[in-house]
Amino acid sequence: MGSCFGLHPAARGSYVNRSDAREPLLKNDERQAVNNLLTYLEKDTSSARALNAERLQSLCTLAYSDNAELQRSAALCFSEISERLVDSVTTQMLEPLVHLLLSDDVEVQKTATLAISNFALHGPAQNKTTIVKASALPPLILLLSSSVADVQCNACGCITTLATTETNKEEVVAQGGIPPLLRLTKTEDIRVLRNAAGALLNLTHIEGNREKLVQCGGVPVFVHLLTSNNTDIQFYSAASISNLAVHDAHRRILISVDDGVVLSRLCALLSSNVPKVCCQACLAVRNIASEDDNQRRLVELGVLEKLCPLLSSQDTSVVTAAVAALRNISIHKGNEVPIVSSGVLVHFVKLLSLTDHEEVVCHAAGVLRNLAAESQTKAIINAGCLDALAKLMSESTNISAAILIEVSAALAVIASDSLARRLLMQLQNYTLYRTLLALAASSPDQEVQHNCAGIIGHLATDVSNHTHLLSGTPSVLDMLSTFLRSRQTNYIHIGLWITAQFVANGSKQTKALLRSHLSVDITSAVNAHSPPELIQLSESITNSLKAS
Numbered sequence: 001m002g003s004c005f006g007l008h009p010a011a012r013g014s015y016v017n018r019s020d021a022r023e024p025l026l027k028n029d030e031r032q033a034v035n036n037l038l039t040y041l042e043k044d045t046s047s048a049r050a051l052n053a054e055r056l057q058s059l060c061t062l063a064y065s066d067n068a069e070l071q072r073s074a075a076l077c078f079s080e081i082s083e084r085l086v087d088s089v090t091t092q093m094l095e096p097l098v099h100l101l102l103s104d105d106v107e108v109q110k111t112a113t114l115a116i117s118n119f120a121l122h123g124p125a126q127n128k129t130t131i132v133k134a135s136a137l138p139p140l141i142l143l144l145s146s147s148v149a150d151v152q153c154n155a156c157g158c159i160t161t162l163a164t165t166e167t168n169k170e171e172v173v174a175q176g177g178i179p180p181l182l183r184l185t186k187t188e189d190i191r192v193l194r195n196a197a198g199a200l201l202n203l204t205h206i207e208g209n210r211e212k213l214v215q216c217g218g219v220p221v222f223v224h225l226l227t228s229n230n231t232d233i234q235f236y237s238a239a240s241i242s243n244l245a246v247h248d249a250h251r252r253i254l255i256s257v258d259d260g261v262v263l264s265r266l267c268a269l270l271s272s273n274v275p276k277v278c279c280q281a282c283l284a285v286r287n288i289a290s291e292d293d294n295q296r297r298l299v300e301l302g303v304l305e306k307l308c309p310l311l312s313s314q315d316t317s318v319v320t321a322a323v324a325a326l327r328n329i330s331i332h333k334g335n336e337v338p339i340v341s342s343g344v345l346v347h348f349v350k351l352l353s354l355t356d357h358e359e360v361v362c363h364a365a366g367v368l369r370n371l372a373a374e375s376q377t378k379a380i381i382n383a384g385c386l387d388a389l390a391k392l393m394s395e396s397t398n399i400s401a402a403i404l405i406e407v408s409a410a411l412a413v414i415a416s417d418s419l420a421r422r423l424l425m426q427l428q429n430y431t432l433y434r435t436l437l438a439l440a441a442s443s444p445d446q447e448v449q450h451n452c453a454g455i456i457g458h459l460a461t462d463v464s465n466h467t468h469l470l471s472g473t474p475s476v477l478d479m480l481s482t483f484l485r486s487r488q489t490n491y492i493h494i495g496l497w498i499t500a501q502f503v504a505n506g507s508k509q510t511k512a513l514l515r516s517h518l519s520v521d522i523t524s525a526v527n528a529h530s531p532p533e534l535i536q537l538s539e540s541i542t543n544s545l546k547a548s
Contacts, residue, residue: 051081051093063096068105075100075111082118089119089127094134101139106148113143113154120161128162137162137175144180149189156184156195163202172199173209178216185221190230197225197236204243214250223257226265231274238269238280245287255294263294263301270306275315282310282321286328295332303329304342311347316357323351323363330370339367340376345383352388352407358400365389365406369413377417386420390427394435401445408439408451415458424455425465433459433469441479453483453494460501466510470502477517484521489534492525496537503544511548519545 051059062074078097100112116136119127136158143155159177163169172178177199184196200218203209213219222244225237241262244250254262266288269281285303289295303325310322330339339345351364368380368389380386392399392407399407414420424432433456440452456476459465469476476498483495499518502510519542526538 051085056093056096060096063100068103068108071100071103071105071108072111075103075108075115078115079111079118082115083122085119085123088124089130091130091134094119094131094136098134098136098139101136101143106146106151109143109146109148109151110154113140113151113158116140117154117158117161120158128165128168131162132168132171137171137177141172141175141177141180144177144184149187149192152184152187153189153191153195156181156192156199160195160199160202163199166206169203169206169209173203173206173212178203178209178212178218182216182218182221185225190233193228194230194232194236197233197240201236201240201243204240207247210244210247210250214244214253219244219250219253220257223254223262223265226262226269231272231277234269234272234277235274235280238266238277238284241266242280242284242287245284245290248290251288251291251294254288255291260294260297263288263297267298267301267303267306270303270310275313275318278310278313279315279317279321282307282318282325286321286325289325289328289331292332295329296334298329299332299335299338304338304344308342308344308347311344311351316354316360319351319354320357320359320363323360323367327363327366327370330367333374336371336374336376339371340379345379345385349384349388352385352392355392355395355399355403358402361392361399361403362406365403365410369406369410372410372413372417377414377420380414381420381423386414386423387427389414390424390432393439394428394432396435396439401448404439404443405445405447405451408448408455412451412454412458415455418462421459421462421465425459425462425468430468433465434472434474437474437476437479441474441482450490450494453479453498457494457498457501460498461505463505463507463510466502466506470510470513476502477513480518481521484518484525489531492530493534493537496522496525496534496541499541500537503541508548511545515545515548 059074059077062070062077065071065074074096078100097112097115100108101116103109103112116131120131140155140158140162143151144159146152146155159172159181163172181196181199181203184192185200187193187196200213200222204213218240222237222240225233226241228234228237241254245254266281266284269277270285272278272281285298289298307322307326307329310318311326313319313322326339326344329335348364348368351360354360368385371377372380389407389411392403393411396404411424415424436452436455440449440456443449443452456469456479460469460476480495480499483491483498486492486495499514499522502514506514522538522541522545526535530538
């Protein structure tokens with residue numbers, strides 16, 4: 001999920017001395033406070049510039065003064081402090097600053113919001129929590145409705161920065177922050193619009209907030225913001241849509257806006273020359289492509305032509321997002337031919353080699369699995385992907401469990417093709433199947449065990465493979481015995497299924513070998529409490545072996 005962390009500040013507030021204005025009359029305590037703070041700012045050269053009790057009292061004197069000029073001075077002083085203070089702020093320290101946010105003076109508002117932003121953005125992480133505890137959110141949200149763009153910009157930036165913690169994200173929404181933020185997306189001031197889009201993005205990271213955003217009419221806003229010429233806004237809106245699109249109902253609402261215009265707008269952003277925009281557009285496409293009809297429509301809109309060049313990007317995050325989008329798009333049965341025709345498979349040998357980037361390899365294997373399920377195995381073989389997948393299996397001790405699961409799952413589907421089975425047996429000088437046997441028998445991951453056993457079961461459908469599979473140490477017989485003796489139904493089922501492949505196509509010698517090694521295991525694998533399909537399969541195998 002994308003996030004917005006920075007404030008794009010407006011012009012900083014400043015105190016201007018006017019030669020034609022009379023010096024305001026100061027009370028004694030106000031005059032003393034001014035002197036204390038001037039001494040503090042001008043003569044205290046320590047990097048921390050600690051705000052002790054005396055200095056804080058001086059700030060309070062100015063902040064709570066009825067004199068607007070003194071309030072401006074207090075705000076400027078807070079701004080100076082916020083740029084230098086390395087210690088955490090306290091609610092007591094922030095109390096006069098929060099009071100300044102309520103001032104009617106625009107210069108005070110601008111400078112006070114800038115100070116809040118600095119404390120949140122540049123200070124210790126806990127400052128964000130402290131600022132919200134000091135009741136800064138209500139006046140900040142109120143300032144979003146200011147008629148002054150600079151104030152809107154700074155207030156919005158403060159909320160963007162504060163809404164980077166889970167609690168604060170919820171609190172912004174609870175305090176009514178969504179409606180004014182959405183209104184600001186209609187502004188013509190690019191600074192305000194950018195900060196508003198960033199704040200809204202940060203709010204989408206919480207599921208409950210997403211529901212509130214949808215209820216408040218946020219979906220059409222995000223779809224419209226995709227057309228912005230500003231790359232930050234493009235990024236924020238695409239990321240927001242990506243976050244919304246994880247929910248089924250929200251996806252449908254997204255597609256309902258102007259007959260699915262979000263699809264074409266996201267496709268357009270895939271051609272952006274800004275990597276972060278491409279990446280977020282890909283992720284939004286991926287999530288929206290969780291719907292079957294959206295997968296079809298995206299291909300019709302030319303998404304494959306946009307994704308293909310991204311697979312060779314120098315930016316790994318873009319590659320990861322692009323292949324993730326392609327994986328979901330490849331689920332649709334009608335998309336397999338357009339995907340192969342688009343030429344994307346030429347990138348897959350390289351993608352499968354990026355084992356330092358787990359997600360890339362996993363998604364690439366997932367795409368191949370989907371394509372193989374729809375009779376595109378020949379294209380996969382011609383692109384060199386079968387060899388690449390097999391190479392990964394042979395390096396199983398050096399790759400992550402996640403990669404091994406996805407690669408073995410892809411091969412389990414590909415191995416249903418007769419040409420693929422022949423090539424798999426020949427690969428690596430007829431030794432790959434031994435790697436598969438070892439993983440099926442002893443991998444610590446059940447999915448890997450099941451997938452590898454499934455590949456072996458497919459290999460067993462070809463009589464020409466039986467000699468290799470049943471000879472040597474270990475052999476398939478050892479694996480089958482282990483599976484049939486298991487107390488887990490799924491292992492027993494796999495063991496019986498593989499045995500059935502040998503029986504259905506095997507010679508008399510093969511059946512005799514199975515009978516001598518596995519007869520007892522086959523009959524004892526099931527009992528009266530076993531699922532009916534397992535009992536039936538066990539009896540069928542036993543009868544076939546007896547008849548041979």
